[in-house]
Amino acid sequence: MTDQTMPASMAGLTDVDPYPFYESVRARGPLAWDDSMRGFLVTSYELCRDIEMHEELYRHPYADASPELIEIKSVKGGHRNITISQGEDHTKIHKWLLGLFVPRTVEQYREKHIRPIITRLIDRFVDKGRIELTSVYSDQIPPRVLMSLFAMPWDDDVLARKVLDLHETVMTWIGSQNRGSELTDKARAAGREINAILMPYMLERKKNPGDDLISRLWTDGPKILDNFTDEDALANAREMFLAGTDTTVHAMANALHILITQPEVMQAVHTDRKKALSNLVEEALRLYGSVQYRFRVANQDCEIGGQPVKKNQVLILINSAANRDPAKFACPAAVDLCRTMPKEHLAFNAGPRNCVGAALARTEMIDAVDMLLDRVKNLRLDPAAPPPAFRFHYTRSFRPLHVLFDAA
Numbered sequence: 573m574t575d576q577t578m579p580a581s582m583a584g585l586t587d588v589d590p591y592p593f594y595e596s597v598r599a600r601g602p603l604a605w606d607d608s609m610r611g612f613l614v615t616s617y618e619l620c621r622d623i624e625m626h627e628e629l630y631r632h633p634y635a636d637a638s639p640e641l642i643e644i645k646s647v648k649g650g651h652r653n654i655t656i657s658q659g660e661d662h663t664k665i666h667k668w669l670l671g672l673f674v675p676r677t678v679e680q681y682r683e684k685h686i687r688p689i690i691t692r693l694i695d696r697f698v699d700k701g702r703i704e705l706t707s708v709y710s711d712q713i714p715p716r717v718l719m720s721l722f723a724m725p726w727d728d729d730v731l732a733r734k735v736l737d738l739h740e741t742v743m744t745w746i747g748s749q750n751r752g753s754e755l756t757d758k759a760r761a762a763g764r765e766i767n768a769i770l771m772p773y774m775l776e777r778k779k780n781p782g783d784d785l786i787s788r789l790w791t792d793g794p795k796i797l798d799n800f801t802d803e804d805a806l807a808n809a810r811e812m813f814l815a816g817t818d819t820t821v822h823a824m825a826n827a828l829h830i831l832i833t834q835p836e837v838m839q840a841v842h843t844d845r846k847k848a849l850s851n852l853v854e855e856a857l858r859l860y861g862s863v864q865y866r867f868r869v870a871n872q873d874c875e876i877g878g879q880p881v882k883k884n885q886v887l888i889l890i891n892s893a894a895n896r897d898p899a900k901f902a903c904p905a906a907v908d909l910c911r912t913m914p915k916e917h918l919a920f921n922a923g924p925r926n927c928v929g930a931a932l933a934r935t936e937m938i939d940a941v942d943m944l945l946d947r948v949k950n951l952r953l954d955p956a957a958p959p960p961a962f963r964f965h966y967t968r969s970f971r972p973l974h975v976l977f978d979a980a
């Protein structure tokens with residue numbers, strides 16, 4: 573991209589490769605004001621990490637959540653959801669939900685909730701030889717995994733698509749800093765619709781708990797939070813559903829894109845599948861994120877990277893730019909499956925609000941690539957079809973992925 577086509581501000585990056593812009597921001601110094609985002613852009617790995625680690629200095633924006641945000645992201649009265657809660661409540665909920673997704677537990681989910689879904693999806697297209705991989709594969713896995721963990725009918729195609737579309741609407745609104753009446757109206761309607769979809773399952777599991785995650789919310793919740801309410805249960809189910817769907821859809825597409833566009837990566841995967849896959853997933857997360865940036869707010873007047881920041885000014889932590897910071901990563905824009913600390917990126921944030929679902933996301937991504945390669949060979953981009961582009965703004969992935977292959 574030339575400077576002429578590079579947008580002047582961050583809001584203009586929708587559907588545009590954002591990395592030339594991020595590099596121009598990095599060249600301006602550690603902090604760069606952006607009118608369109610109404611805040612300082614941060615691209616340094618060290619600063620992003622430091623700010624994420626220190627919530628007492630830089631609060632999460634939902635500390636100031638409006639009733640509208642609470643209603644759209646969870647439910648009226650549902651402020652004790654993991655991202656909206658603060659202080660001790662947040663620490664307790666974070667620890668609780670993290671416990672549902674530790675690697676040992678995710679290993680158990682793998683056979684019951686991840687692999688059967690992937691098998692079913694591949695069965696549908698393995699004989700076709702030509703497909704668009706995001707719509708029939710990577711878009712389909714994460715929403716269904718959450719549905720399966722919630723003991724919802726994950727094989728209902730219409731419902732699975734609806735779940736993804738509704739969550740994408742809410743995510744787009746979050747990335748826009750909750751701006752614009754049209755986006756807000758759409759996000760409000762989507763929030764209501766997700767609640768209407770979830771509610772019958774929530775009520776049924778309250779009466780008849782099983783071993784699914786909705787039941788765990790009802791059985792564990794009262795041990796974690798005083799006076800645990802229906803709103804608390806729904807609010808935290810909503811957050812898991814949202815946080816585990818759109819994010820992983822994009823991350824998975826990015827890993828598949830690297831695999832099919834970089835022959836040396838495909839070769840490495842053929843040589844030592846287990847090691848290469850795990851590193852491929854980390855490099856996809858580092859290089860392309862999927863959640864490009866997160867917000868924080870300064871609690872007091874301070875100095876960041878030598879620049880004054882006033883109390884209540886917004887910091888936009890561009891983790892996907894921090895993950896290409898040359899001060900942290902050698903050859904930052906290249907896929908390197910031999911990095912010594914492959915998990916040191918900020919795709920899942922650092923600090924007290926880091927991602928509780930990281931182990932689940934990593935496992936889904938690894939299995940999606942691994943199981944596909946078990947079933948197809950000569951997987952490659954279709955040269956006659958439209959090429960992939962790095963689409964959207966806040967959560968992003970390469971699409972479409974039109975591929976050709978033979979059944980293995």
Ligand code: HEM
Pocket residue numbers: 632654655666669673811812813815816817819820823861862863866867919920921924925926927928929930932933934
């Ligand atoms: C590749 C996929 C994923 C990415 C890139 C991702 C990224 C993130 C990031 C950047 C945050 C921090 C937000 C902030 O505080 O500003 C976060 C938080 C969170 N993530 Fe993920 N996530 C992914 C998958 C998942 C999955 C599969 C789940 C679970 C089902 C999940 C559940 C959560 C929850 C509940 C939080 C809130 C943590 C808190 O506020 O304490 N995420 N994620």
